[in-house]
Amino acid sequence: MGGWDAPWHWVVVAVVVIALVGYKKLPDAARSVGRSLRIFKTEIKGMTGDDKAREGAGDGAADAAPRALPRAEIVPPPGAAPAADRPRPRPAPTPGADRNVDAG
Numbered sequence: 001m002g003g004w005d006a007p008w009h010w011v012v013v014a015v016v017v018i019a020l021v022g023y024k025k026l027p028d029a030a031r032s033v034g035r036s037l038r039i040f041k042t043e044i045k046g047m048t049g050d051d052k053a054r055e056g057a058g059d060g061a062a063d064a065a066p067r068a069l070p071r072a073e074i075v076p077p078p079g080a081a082p083a084a085d086r087p088r089p090r091p092a093p094t095p096g097a098d099r100n101v102d103a104g
Helices: 005-020 027-061
Strands: none
Touching: 005 027
C-alpha cells in the first residue's frame, strides 16, 4: 500500500492541481515552471564552470607571493607646518625599562 504506481493517484493529483490553479491559468503556470527550471539549469552549469575555472586558476596562485599594498601617504591638515619643521614627540618611557635585564 502507498506509492505512486496506481494510475488513480495521478488522477487525484491532477484534479487537485486543476482545482487549486484553475484550468485557464494552468498553461501559464506550466510555462513559468518550465522557464524557472531552464534558468535553474543554466545557473547550475555556470556554477560548475566557475568551479572549474577557479580550480584551474588556483594552481598558479599558490606559487605566487601575496602582493603588498602601497604605503599610505600622510597628508597634513591645511595650514600645518611641513613635517621637517615640526618637532617629533618623544616616546613615552615604558615601565620597568630602567632595570638592567642582563644582570641575572
